[in-house]
Amino acid sequence: DLHQHENYFSRETLDRLSGKRTDKVWLETKRNHPDTVYLLFSNLSPMVSSSQVDEHTGVETKLCRFRYEAVKELLQKPATVLIFLGVEKRRGPSSPSSSQMEEGVQEPPAWFAISTDEDAAELLKRCREKNCSFPKTPNRDLLTFSEEEAGIVAQARSVLAWHSRYSFCPTCGSSTQLEEGGYKRSCLNADCRSLKGVHNTCYPRVDPVVIMLVIHPDGNQCLLGRKKIFPARMFSCLAGFVEPGETMEDAVRREVEEESGVKVGPVQYISCQPWPMPSNLMIGCLAVAISTDIKVDENEIEEARWFQRQQVIESLLKGPHPAFTFPPRQTIAHQLIKHWIGMNSNL
Amino acid sequence: DLHQHENYFSRETLDRLSGKRTDKVWLETKRNHPDTVYLLFSNLSPMVSSSQVDEHTGVETKLCRFRYEAVKELLQKPATVLIFLGVEKRRGPSSPSSSQMEEGVQEPPAWFAISTDEDAAELLKRCREKNCSFPKTPNRDLLTFSEEEAGIVAQARSVLAWHSRYSFCPTCGSSTQLEEGGYKRSCLNADCRSLKGVHNTCYPRVDPVVIMLVIHPDGNQCLLGRKKIFPARMFSCLAGFVEPGETMEDAVRREVEEESGVKVGPVQYISCQPWPMPSNLMIGCLAVAISTDIKVDENEIEEARWFQRQQVIESLLKGPHPAFTFPPRQTIAHQLIKHWIGMNSNL
Ligand SMILES: Nc1ncnc2c1ncn2[C@@H]1O[C@H](COP(=O)(O)O)[C@@H](O)[C@H]1O
Ligand SMILES: Nc1ncnc2c1ncn2[C@@H]1O[C@H](COP(=O)(O)O)[C@@H](O)[C@H]1O
Ligand SMILES: [Mg+2]
Ligand SMILES: [Mg+2]
Ligand SMILES: [Mg+2]
Ligand SMILES: [Mg+2]
């Protein structure tokens, strides 16, 4: 099943139509089109409306959607960043819209993200919905969208985070200008080396990170660690940035040994997750330990321990007093742990 | 088998000892140590000695290795970039060196890479070996090392390529200084936002790229394409950069459809390869097509075609007049193709 391993932030609702990013006329038409949807970002947070669904389900967050008329004067401001996100994916042939029957097939609505430095309180007044806000703690507040909206937020926030940190040319230090629907920044210094040939300095950055559940050689325990900043009693998978000139599998082995002292043999890729804080690609793996003594790197990890499968199952099911907690279901760490407890101990 | 999918540029010969990067005293001791090995880079090319092995095997390239005494005055020059690569991995317990028996266990030799802007011809005079050079065409000349040296070149060249393009702070445009053994650049502007918290602007960049062999729904054909710049009759796998907010699997589906018009269903990760031109992580996948009509994106691809398994086998075995050629064995594209022809057509 294709959707077996779908993680939060991974659903693709829009067709990115990357070929249209260089088509200025087409982009201009879409910008002014009455069907076009705009999302508003302030400080890398999207404007959302929140509602308490019920005691059990918790908060449900929805993106506030704007039309061209409501944002057009923001588009004129020099500090505004505009990103073309894509167009809504056409439904399958089973549900053709009546307009598709006609000569000029109606194109599906385009989506854009706007980042603005206007005052947040003023921006909120534009919205007719209730309980609107720009959430302040992305790691928590961006986890309450629907799967569809989460995928859009992942794309928009990653690209906007890049613009907010990469407005100068790393090759010569000059200012840069936004191009290609928000997917390129070109140096304004005509003599800059970055303008000769194709260089990654001009394109958004995606940082590959390995995140791994390390399995004890006995197959019935897993290695979890906690950072000082974690909530009390929370443990998670080890993780780390892939370094230059390194494979994913070697990054898993290196990071596990650095952080916990445990040596790892075979590594198996399971699934991945875009994590837009700011723009990581979390590469989820299972890793089989070939040693068991733990010696944590105290700069990064406060504690690392082997957990029995049964302990993990009890904590995931959240009895009245779980001994430990894990990150929420929206994280790939949670999904790797769940994947493992569903597996046979017979590796 | 762990080494089943080992690709060129992937062998880890050195232990990176990333914890030592912040230990200035230790690094200083290693810099001056008589056992330490230095590699010299000019214009992102390592100094190598080449020998024609025989008509069949072709050229064999070896890294020129220097001792501290031979490079110490280069280390004083302001334009020199020095990267700590790691220490040689200790052999297993089966072959302990005699010194390990003694009290003060002898540490294995450390390796550094030096990038200098000194005149290349002058640099070559330092070397006692014959046929030394700084190769000019990395895509070809960096493919003739041993597996061990290729892994070291991948690491060194990726990090040096980052320094050569990222000497200014992307957040404020100021100059930056090299830190942590060459794995960090910090902004020299004390007021810069990049100094508050941890940001990717300070760390080397690794660009994840998906590269995929697309299999026809009949299981017996694969999709290969060629760019205009390829040698005549060479075809290869499609490939493309993973975008922000996207999974590897969705990047495969998007890039294949963009470049060839073919729609892809299931995607399976096979293996990956660091590609140090400049610092890509090539993520190799098999992908199963769910449509077969080809419509190439002419900006990127000159031609794309379905190839019969038998045609591919004949071309790989290189009879006297192969109808097509593929990239060399050192590329993950070649390995994906080889992997597929060894597979059963019964997906
Ligand atoms: N791209 C990056 N973004 C942020 N931190 C990085 C990056 N690359 C390396 N680091 C460093 O890696 C540390 C986190 O360790 P880890 O995630 O285990 O690799 C950070 O505190 C940084 O010092
Ligand atoms: N990190 C990057 N480095 C170089 N080119 C990039 C990067 N990201 C996007 N691109 C663009 O992607 C094109 C290559 O297409 P593809 O490899 O198929 O994604 C280049 O010509 C650039 O326009
Ligand atoms: Mg870590
Ligand atoms: Mg790390
Ligand atoms: Mg780490
Ligand atoms: Mg491509």
Ligand SMILES: [Mg+2]
């Ligand atoms: Mg692309």
Ligand SMILES: [Mg+2]
């Ligand atoms: Mg492409």
Ligand SMILES: [Zn+2]
């Ligand atoms: Zn520039």
Ligand SMILES: [Zn+2]
């Ligand atoms: Zn700065």
